[in-house]
Amino acid sequence: MKRTLSIALAAALFAGAAHAETIRVAIGTQDTTINTAAGGVLIRELHLLDKYLPHDGKYKDTQYDVQWKNFTSGAPITNEMVAGKLDFGSMADFPGVLNGVANQKAGKSSIFISVLSGSVRGSGNGIVVPADSPAQSIADLKGKTITVPFASTAHGMLLRAVAAQGWDPERDVNIVTQAPEVAGPALQTRKIDAHADFVPFAELFPHRGFARKIYDGSQAASPTLHGTLVEKDYAQKYPEIVVAYLRAAIDANRLLTAEPEKYSELIAKVTGIEPEVDYLFHGPLGLQTRDLTWKPEYRKAVQTSFDTLKLLKRADGDLNANTFIDDTYVRAAFEAEHLDYDAALKNYAPTPLVANDALTGKPIAKADRVAQIWVRGEPKVRSYASPEEAVRELGTLERDGKEVRAFYAQDRESGIKLLGNQAWFAKTGDGQLNAFLLKDRAQAWANTHGGQVLDFAAARQPTALANR
16 A cells, blocks of 8 residues: 555656756856846856746746856857857847847847946946057057957947047058957057957956056947846746846845945956956946946947947848837836836936045045055955045055055046056145046146146155145
């Protein structure tokens, strides 16, 4: 009798298992494109997706086959999606448009479901030159060789920057395609005059000491973003899974906001991109905003990307951003997390700095002249109300034998976060130091407000701080 029951029970269990559906969730990431961390690295490494995948209703007996595949650019992610090997993929606006076009050619459809990180002004893309180059701005690059990954969001930025100079891109500059892993050594050996690229290379190369950033994408005033796409058929069949992924991204954003230093270290461990650079993007007042909402500027950026690629004859057919972008799923994710999507849609502020001045202990009320120091061995970055305070503190820290990992400052005009040791400073008559990415902007400030322009080394000299 017992044997009969055991056989019957085993048969029932086998029958249940046989009818349980296994759903693939295959996600393509760009780990080294660190501004996408909330949609890739953190979800994967912290197993956040497991918290949100549905296990009720039609998913009651579902087993999930979650697959993560990492790539260095968007093009191979698109190839894998078109081939049916990936369901989700994260990439920038230009590659995202190429994804939509490639799917159309294959008789399929993909949809852009969310932004992960971006800048309505264009920060994130940039142009760098060798560290000892005399060039101080893009105006100095006429007749020079500038490399860039073709059909990337940085390529679009470069073309707009060249046009803004009134130059002919075919005659006035020599634009050559080059991947960042090749551009790094080329900059070090001065085989190229400049390199334009996307996150994080315009900050990474200067941080590593062999390049200087002379142009930030915000100067082109052209929005840029990285976001997530999904195959449309998959999304329509499994909308709850798409929403689960986006809820995990919201969770990752919460963690980054609460502890940017901790998670910058984790991103660095996985990607090899130094935490000091990761913090530039994920720390308070970062270069970009981690924003999942489809702001009008981002919608326009997607359409502009298609129009530009079509002009370059790298995209054909027709693509309408209003149908290619589908915010249904991200709105559902916000609702599930009890968040107000429409309020977030109207919020353009970077991650705020909530900190007390490391010297005075007083809350920092204004962010326009904030500076920060990351000290080796300290879990939190120190914040200061002004660059002159922070610069003076650098000397004290070094005399005390402490190692400074990074010095950050906010550009006085644009507000973008800078590597302070790469910045130019306008010292005014009252002793204030104001940080700038570009020497000519520092000079303009000094001319207007009375003062002088100093590089980082000069700004650190006792004489530069004497009258404060």
